[in-house]
Amino acid sequence: MFSTVLIANRGEIALRVARTCRELGIRTVAVYSTVDRDSAVVRFADEAVHIGPPPSKRSYLHIPSIIEAALQTGAEAIHPGYGFLSEDPDFAEVCETNGITFVGPPAKIMRQLGDKAVARALMAQAGLPVLPGSHEALTGPLAAQETARTVGFPVILKAVAGGGGRGMAVVRNAEDLSRAYSRTSAHARAVFGDERLYLERFVEDARHIEVQVLRDTHGTTVHLGERDCSVQRRHQKLIEESPGPGLPEDVRAAICAAAVQGAAAVGYVGAATFEFVLTPDDEFYLMEINCRLQVEHPVTEMVTGIDIVREQLFVAAGQPLTIGQDDVRPRGVALECRVNAEDPAREFAPTPGLLSEFVQPGGQFVRVDTHAYPGWYVGPDYDSLLAKAVVWAPDRPQALARMDRVLSEFRIDGCGVRTTIGFLRKVLAREEFRTARHTTGLVDAMAAEATAQPELEEAPAEVVT
Numbered sequence: 001m002f003s004t005v006l007i008a009n010r011g012e013i014a015l016r017v018a019r020t021c022r023e024l025g026i027r028t029v030a031v032y033s034t035v036d037r038d039s040a041v042v043r044f045a046d047e048a049v050h051i052g053p054p055p056s057k058r059s060y061l062h063i064p065s066i067i068e069a070a071l072q073t074g075a076e077a078i079h080p081g082y083g084f085l086s087e088d089p090d091f092a093e094v095c096e097t098n099g100i101t102f103v104g105p106p107a108k109i110m111r112q113l114g115d116k117a118v119a120r121a122l123m124a125q126a127g128l129p130v131l132p133g134s135h136e137a138l139t140g141p142l143a144a145q146e147t148a149r150t151v152g153f154p155v156i157l158k159a160v161a162g163g164g165g166r167g168m169a170v171v172r173n174a175e176d177l178s179r180a181y182s183r184t185s186a187h188a189r190a191v192f193g194d195e196r197l198y199l200e201r202f203v204e205d206a207r208h209i210e211v212q213v214l215r216d217t218h219g220t221t222v223h224l225g226e227r228d229c230s231v232q233r234r235h236q237k238l239i240e241e242s243p244g245p246g247l248p249e250d251v252r253a254a255i256c257a258a259a260v261q262g263a264a265a266v267g268y269v270g271a272a273t274f275e276f277v278l279t280p281d282d283e284f285y286l287m288e289i290n291c292r293l294q295v296e297h298p299v300t301e302m303v304t305g306i307d308i309v310r311e312q313l314f315v316a317a318g319q320p321l322t323i324g325q326d327d328v329r330p331r332g333v334a335l336e337c338r339v340n341a342e343d344p345a346r347e348f349a350p351t352p353g354l355l356s357e358f359v360q361p362g363g364q365f366v367r368v369d370t371h372a373y374p375g376w377y378v379g380p381d382y383d384s385l386l387a388k389a390v391v392w393a394p395d396r397p398q399a400l401a402r403m404d405r406v407l408s409e410f411r412i413d414g415c416g417v418r419t420t421i422g423f424l425r426k427v428l429a430r431e432e433f434r435t436a437r438h439t440t441g442l443v444d445a446m447a448a449e450a451t452a453q454p455e456l457e458e459a460p461a462e463v464v465t
Contacts, residue, residue: 001317002026002076002101007041008066009081012371012388013293014041017079020309029073031066033059035379040371047073054381060084063091070100077101077316079309083383086292087114087163103316105270105291112266113289117160117198123286126265128258131277131285133200141178144199148177151201157181159188160196163290165235167191170202203285205439207278208232209244211259212300212308214323215268216315222323223256224300224308225330229275231427233348233443238420239427240296241335242303245396245436251282262289271297271312295338295388298367302334302392332392333399337407337424339387341378344423345450350384353377353416358386361409365392365402378417386412386419396436404428 005021006029007014018028018041030045035054042048049069052059059065061084070078078100080086089107096102104110113119117137124130132151137160138144148155148171157180159167169184171177181197189195212224226247231239244252259274273290297308306328311321342348355376360368370387372378378386389406393399407421407428426446432438 001313001319004029004073004075005077005079005103005313006031006066006070006073006075007045007081008060008078008085009083010036010039010041010060010371010382011385012369013081013083013295014039015044015371016369017081017309018044020307020313021079024310024313026313029069029075031060031069033381035377035381038376040373049073054379056084056381063088063094066091067094067098067100070095071098075100077103077313079103079312080292082292082295087290089114101316103270103312105268105272109266109268110291113268113272113291115160116158116162116288117196119289120198120200120286122266123262123289126262128262129283129285131200131203131287134198137196137198138181141181144181144197145174145177147199148174151199154202154204155199156202157184157197157199159184159192159194160198161192161194162188163192163288165232165237167197168235203277203279205280205441206230207244207438208237208275208287208440209247209255209278209284210273210275210294211256212294212297213259213263213268213272213274214308214311214315214321215263215270215272216321217269217318218320219264220321220324221260221264221268222321222325222328223260224304224306224328226252226255227296227299229296230438230440231433231442232440237296237338238443239335239337239424240299241333241396241399242299243330243333245333247278248282251278251284255284258284258286262286270315271308295385296336298369298388298390299334299336302365302367302390303330303332304328332394333396334390334392335399335403336388336390337403338385338420339389339407339410339412339424340420341384341386341417342420343418344420347447348420350380351378351416351418352380353414355412355414355417357411357413359409359411360387361389361406363402363406363409366390366406367392368406372412378414400428400434 004027028045030048051065085091089111092102092107154172167188215221227242228244276284367390391402
């Protein structure tokens with residue numbers, strides 16, 4: 001096992017990785033931008049290195065600074081967390097060139113699966129079901145129109161290099177396609193540095209189901225069950241749970257087997273998430289593959305008792321997984337709610353500000369992953385995630401009740417800061433969510449209702465009792 005690991009990230013995920021490293025007796029190195037010098041992970045890590053000013057391109061995305069920090073501190077490995085450089089094959093190659101282990105898949109595999117169009121083609125060859133659409137990047141609006149005529153509307157345009165729910169547009173008719181193509185392509189170029197798009201059929205009233213997979217260099221592949229991530233705004237997840245509620249057992253078995261099959265087909269190494277769309281008829285199709293740790297990984301850890309970061313480190317060190325498929329025995333139900341510094345009444349716009357109060361909940365079977373504390377400034381430079389509230393219970397009704405109680409216990413206040421807590425509690429109270437009949441359109445439906453009845457939105461977004 002490594003003696004020193006550098007964590008090339010910030011916020012709650014950097015602290016979460018550092019904690020597993022400490023349990024394994026691994027020395028940790030944190031990196032930080034100027035505005036993060038007083039962050040929780042900087043205080044927790046064994047050593048911390050300043051890597052630049054607030055803009056990500058000059059700090060957390062600046063590969064030379066991170067590599068130099070690793071070399072200076074004697075780090076043998078770099079854990080990228082999620083976001084930033086976690087799915088950058090060039091970064092993985094630079095790590096290898098400098099004799100540093102990248103905790104993730106090899107650059108070649110990351111490059112293949114990071115190109116969403118190439119990944120679709122590879123998985124189709126491996127026998128996984130994929131939605132009808134383009135099997136390579138589109139050459140322009142005319143090619144999009146031709147493909148859409150074959151597939152049929154509605155369709156969804158996606159950035160080839162996309163991720164995190166960004167670079168997508170649903171198009172419902174041919175008249176809007178060219179304009180949507182130009183807008184989405186420009187957005188993809190600005191965000192990912194790659195303007196290429198692909199197209200696939202858009203499924204109405206769908207659910208978003210994903211499967212967590214682990215694979216080592218010795219050929220062992222295991223899945224850790226599935227998660228339902230259907231509660232989303234702008235294709236970005238707000239609530240996740242495991243197992244997927246109401247999922248038929250034969251569908252659950254088939255979707256997990258498909259993910260294992262896909263990982264083995266490309267010789268994957270490390271932790272991966274296979275994301276599927278589930279139709280109202282319980283047919284599933286692969287959407288994409290994420291070559292990194294997911295924000296929502298704690299719900300899987302809560303139902304399986306398996307530390308996914310620990311397994312990542314063992315695999316990166318060339319050791320076998322410490323578990324086999326027979327060791328994976330999910331029990332109970334886990335839910336995760338993302339508490340963001342955002343205003344749901346203003347289309348989830350970020351609300352930066354200084355936290356004057358931050359008190360997190362507790363109690364039995366409760367986990368809160370956070371980096372926030374009183375006096376912490378929630379800045380505009382990075383993601384607005386404040387905390388991930390995660391609960392476990394023997395069944396779903398108890399899990400829902402526990403999560404509502406947990407959200408009610410948060411005490412978050414600060415100049416200009418609003419949170420998603422009130423909105424999350426509204427989702428938990430919805431009949432379609434409580435009866436597991438919700439789809440990826442739930443948040444949009446709630447927004448439409450709020451627009452039609454603005455008086456219902458007079459209550460503050462955050463709950464302070």
